[in-house]
Amino acid sequence: MSAEPTRTTPYDLLGGEAAVRQLANRFYDFMETLPEAAGLRAMHGPDLGPMREKLFQFMSGWLGGPPLYFQRADAKCFGSAHRPFPIDAAARDQWMLCITRALDEMPLSAELRTLLDVSLKRTTEALRNC
Numbered sequence: 327m328s329a330e331p332t333r334t335t336p337y338d339l340l341g342g343e344a345a346v347r348q349l350a351n352r353f354y355d356f357m358e359t360l361p362e363a364a365g366l367r368a369m370h371g372p373d374l375g376p377m378r379e380k381l382f383q384f385m386s387g388w389l390g391g392p393p394l395y396f397q398r399a400d401a402k403c404f405g406s407a408h409r410p411f412p413i414d415a416a417a418r419d420q421w422m423l424c425i426t427r428a429l430d431e432m433p434l435s436a437e438l439r440t441l442l443d444v445s446l447k448r449t450t451e452a453l454r455n456c
């Protein structure tokens with residue numbers, strides 16, 4: 327009899343729900359306060375509260391944890407959620423700046439950090455539409 331195989335996900339390695347919440351919240355804290363991210367902030371609605379929850383929920387599933395975002399009745403496909411916005415290289419870089427600052431605060435292994443950096447760079451580049 328072999329034991330049930332265990333799968334370690336980036337979600338677990340990051341620190342589970344509390345850590346993913348921290349990442350999403352700190353991302354928006356930086357978006358709200360960094361002058362370099364003012365363009366990205368202006369693309370968002372006035373109240374970032376709902377976005378803090380949505381990004382936490384999306385990242386939970388994206389990192390291999392519970393797919394909370396896609397359990398929402400108002401979930402959108404990732405592409406169509408971003409299509410209405412003009413996402414150029416500057417917007418992409420501002421998004422990366424905020425997430426990088428948030429990740430810098432977390433005690434991650436070099437391996438996990440590299441995995442996240444590479445995946446987020448690919449994902450944000452894929453959203454660029456102008």
Ligand code: HEM
Nearest residue numbers: 369370371380381384402407411413417418421449450453
């Ligand atoms: C290329 C850089 C990106 C830009 C410029 C960008 C911009 C935006 C904007 C303007 C919105 C709408 C905000 C609002 O309704 O107030 C949005 C929604 C969202 N973004 Fe991004 N985003 C980027 C990358 C990402 C990435 C990499 C993720 C996830 C890993 C992500 C996850 C989401 C989610 C979950 C929503 C909510 C969609 C909904 O309304 O249900 N975004 N984004």
